[in-house]
Amino acid sequence: MNPQDYDIVLKIKDESDIAVSRQMAKNFAQKMDFSLADVTKIATAVSELARNIYRYAKEGYIYIRKKEGGSEKAPAIEILACDRGPGIENVELAISGGYTTSERSLGLGLAGIRRLMDSFHIESEVGKGTVVIVEKRRRVF
Amino acid sequence: MNPQDYDIVLKIKDESDIAVSRQMAKNFAQKMDFSLADVTKIATAVSELARNIYRYAKEGYIYIRKKEGGSEKAPAIEILACDRGPGIENVELAISGGYTTSERSLGLGLAGIRRLMDSFHIESEVGKGTVVIVEKRRRVF
Amino acid sequence: MDKKEGATMKNKVVPTIKLYDYLLVPIQIELDDNTVERLQMQILHEIHEKEVRGIIIDVSMVDVIDSYISFVLSETAGMAKAMGCYVVICGIQPQVALTLSQMGIKLKDIITAQSLEDAINILDKLE
Amino acid sequence: MDKKEGATMKNKVVPTIKLYDYLLVPIQIELDDNTVERLQMQILHEIHEKEVRGIIIDVSMVDVIDSYISFVLSETAGMAKAMGCYVVICGIQPQVALTLSQMGIKLKDIITAQSLEDAINILDKLE
Ligand SMILES: Nc1ncnc2c1ncn2[C@@H]1O[C@H](COP(=O)(O)OP(=O)(O)O)[C@@H](O)[C@H]1O
Ligand SMILES: Nc1ncnc2c1ncn2[C@@H]1O[C@H](COP(=O)(O)OP(=O)(O)O)[C@@H](O)[C@H]1O
Numbered sequence: 402m403n404p405q406d407y408d409i410v411l412k413i414k415d416e417s418d419i420a421v422s423r424q425m426a427k428n429f430a431q432k433m434d435f436s437l438a439d440v441t442k443i444a445t446a447v448s449e450l451a452r453n454i455y456r457y458a459k460e461g462y463i464y465i466r467k468k469e470g471g472s473e474k475a476p477a478i479e480i481l482a483c484d485r486g487p488g489i490e491n492v493e494l495a496i497s498g499g500y501t502t503s504e505r506s507l508g509l510g511l512a513g514i515r516r517l518m519d520s521f522h523i524e525s526e527v528g529k530g531t532v533v534i535v536e537k538r539r540r541v542f
Numbered sequence: 543m544n545p546q547d548y549d550i551v552l553k554i555k556d557e558s559d560i561a562v563s564r565q566m567a568k569n570f571a572q573k574m575d576f577s578l579a580d581v582t583k584i585a586t587a588v589s590e591l592a593r594n595i596y597r598y599a600k601e602g603y604i605y606i607r608k609k610e611g612g613s614e615k616a617p618a619i620e621i622l623a624c625d626r627g628p629g630i631e632n633v634e635l636a637i638s639g640g641y642t643t644s645e646r647s648l649g650l651g652l653a654g655i656r657r658l659m660d661s662f663h664i665e666s667e668v669g670k671g672t673v674v675i676v677e678k679r680r681r682v683f
Numbered sequence: 684m685d686k687k688e689g690a691t692m693k694n695k696v697v698p699t700i701k702l703y704d705y706l707l708v709p710i711q712i713e714l715d716d717n718t719v720e721r722l723q724m725q726i727l728h729e730i731h732e733k734e735v736r737g738i739i740i741d742v743s744m745v746d747v748i749d750s751y752i753s754f755v756l757s758e759t760a761g762m763a764k765a766m767g768c769y770v771v772i773c774g775i776q777p778q779v780a781l782t783l784s785q786m787g788i789k790l791k792d793i794i795t796a797q798s799l800e801d802a803i804n805i806l807d808k809l810e
Numbered sequence: 811m812d813k814k815e816g817a818t819m820k821n822k823v824v825p826t827i828k829l830y831d832y833l834l835v836p837i838q839i840e841l842d843d844n845t846v847e848r849l850q851m852q853i854l855h856e857i858h859e860k861e862v863r864g865i866i867i868d869v870s871m872v873d874v875i876d877s878y879i880s881f882v883l884s885e886t887a888g889m890a891k892a893m894g895c896y897v898v899i900c901g902i903q904p905q906v907a908l909t910l911s912q913m914g915i916k917l918k919d920i921i922t923a924q925s926l927e928d929a930i931n932i933l934d935k936l937e
Contacts, residue, residue, distance in 0.1 A: 416715065416716050416717055417715055417717070419715060419716060420714075420715035420716075423749075424713070427746070427747070437778050438777075438778040438781055438782075440778075441746065441747060441776075441778040441779055441781070441782050442778075442781075442782050442785070444746070445747050445748075445749050445782050445786070448747055448749040449749055449750060452716070452749070452751055498787060505754060505755075505758065505855070506750070506751065506754060507750045507751075507753065507754050507788065509750045509786055509787055509788055510749075510750050512786070512787065513750060513785075513786030513787060513788065514786075516785050516786055516787070517782065517785055517786060557842065557843050557844055558842055558844070560842060560843060561840050561841070561842035561843075564874050564876075565840070568873070568874070578905050579904075579905040579908055579909075581905075582873065582874060582903075582905040582906060582908070582909050583905075583908075583909050585873070585874045586874050586875075586876050586909050586913070589874055589876040590876055590877060593843070593876070593878055639914060646728070646881060646882075646885070647877070647878065647881060648877045648878075648880065648881050648915065650877045650913055650914055650915055651876075651877050653913070654877060654912075654913030654914060654915065655913075657913055657914070658909065658913060720851075724847075724850075724851060727854060727889060728885070728889075730889075730892070731885065731888055731889045731892060758855070758858065761858055762854060762855075762857075762858045762893065765857070765858060765892070765893035765894060766889065766892035766893050767892060
């Protein structure tokens with residue numbers, strides 16, 4: 402993965418970066434002409450990803466880019482969240498929904514992101530870190 | 543007033559300085575051989591003074607010194623709190639007890655300090671700042 | 684956030700309006716995690732101090748409500764309920780409601796109303 | 811305070827012990843303003859989450875309680891009461907009690923007990 406391939410790189414380190422990344426994603430999706438509903442879904446997904454980085458890995462990055470869809474297809478937005486945090490022991494469980502290791506949380510972040518986006522890919526290794534890659538295609542009108 | 547005449551100078555700027563000044567006053571009073579009850583009163587008074595500085599003036603100083611009592615008399619502790627904050631409009635009212643301009647406060651700080659200490663002196667000018675000087679004599683055993 | 688800001692809770696996170704026995708909380712700022720937590724504290728304080736019987740949170744200006752914001756809002760409502768105070772949320776944007784439902788998030792303990800008037804009507808009936 | 815600390819309220823300010831329906835809160839740290847505010851939040855959360863019917867705050871290690879700490883403790887007790895939960899404070903040092911009374915400060919809404927056993931007995935009778 403090459404950071405230069407992305408349109409936006411967001412460092413997540415402070416709690417306030419969660420809200421910032423949410424707004425950046427919203428603006429970017431708006432500029433890509435996503436529908437209001439999809440803009441909201443994308444911004445919400447980024448908010449969840451950023452919070453997980455802040456909460457579980459203390460710091461990490463979120464990369465956002467526009468992916469052209471080729472001659473006929475509409476473009477897509479790709480979001481990549483990565484950190485060198487503790488990793489997830491049981492990924493299946495973590496993305497199943499309702500599972501959380503936080504005391505005050507719903508455990509619906511990862512499961513929610515998966516439902517909001519068109520594609521969802523996660524790789525995590527205990528002690529190494531976590532990478533989540535999601536995509537949402539713009540609807541053809 | 544000369545800062546060099548004092549044993550301890552505490553800058554109050556952060557909220558955590560309130561607890562620090564409280565502990566410093568406690569230690570100093572203990573070293574001066576005040577009774578446990580008086581140590582507690584002195585530390586509590588300093589806590590109130592420091593909070594008022596932090597709350598109303600944003601920053602200021604607390605000076606503490608030992609005052610020798612002369613041949614026969616026991617020594618005293620003097621505490622001077624000063625700030626260049628907004629000052630107090632109606633000093634009489636402010637020290638009468640129960641009056642407060644804070645939403646979540648008892649308004650018993652200044653009145654309380656006055657009752658806890660042997661002497662209490664306050665000077666305040668709106669737009670200029672506030673100075674509170676209090677003393678407590680060590681009891682002769 | 685400046686340290687002084689959160690310090691003594693003197694400053695409210697959100698200005699509120701007392702309406703009969705109800706407290707109207709119009710959210711016109713970005714709900715970052717810290718803000719939503721301080722808002723929770725503010726609401727609980729105001730219930731306690733002003734003997735409020737109902738809270739109306741107007742979220743019509745809020746364009747993203749994620750899982751943690753939802754959690755804290757529900758938790759606040761649960762605590763408010765335990766203090767004898769109902770919480771109604773009004774003006775939730777359709778796309779925000781859609782996103783929440785797609786994520787499987789329910790605003791537990793919170794009553795949902797279309798408008799401010801609806802919110803007041805619901806609270807009036809609950810008394 | 812580190813920003814992360816206060817952030818998600820994940821970390822408790824004070825470790826607590828559940829005892830029957832009661833929550834024992836032994837305060838073994840310096841109560842600076844921020845800590846006492848976060849403690850208030852923690853207590854309210856725990857009442858809500860663990861369905862606690864009584865809180866026992868052990869202040870035997872606390873050597874200074876000033877007007878703001880008193881205010882927040884009383885306020886917490888008032889809010890807890892509104893949530894159906896009594897707050898008992900135990901182990902208050904005699905010189906601290908003396909200082910508070912001399913200042914004219916009353917711990918409103920808080921029940922005072924000599925010891926932990928007394929606190930439990932009082933709560934048992936209140937049920
Ligand atoms: N970046 C990450 N690093 C380590 N663990 C994570 C990460 N993201 C998620 N997790 C783990 O997966 C669980 C579920 O995450 P999520 O569905 O977002 O819900 P929540 O954050 O509300 O618990 C978390 O509780 C945590 O244990
Ligand atoms: N250093 C100060 N600068 C300006 N105003 C002050 C200062 N100290 C106290 N005051 C004013 O006097 C009032 C009473 O103070 P105090 O008795 O300590 O109670 P409280 O701080 O609980 O209100 C305060 O509410 C404030 O308006």
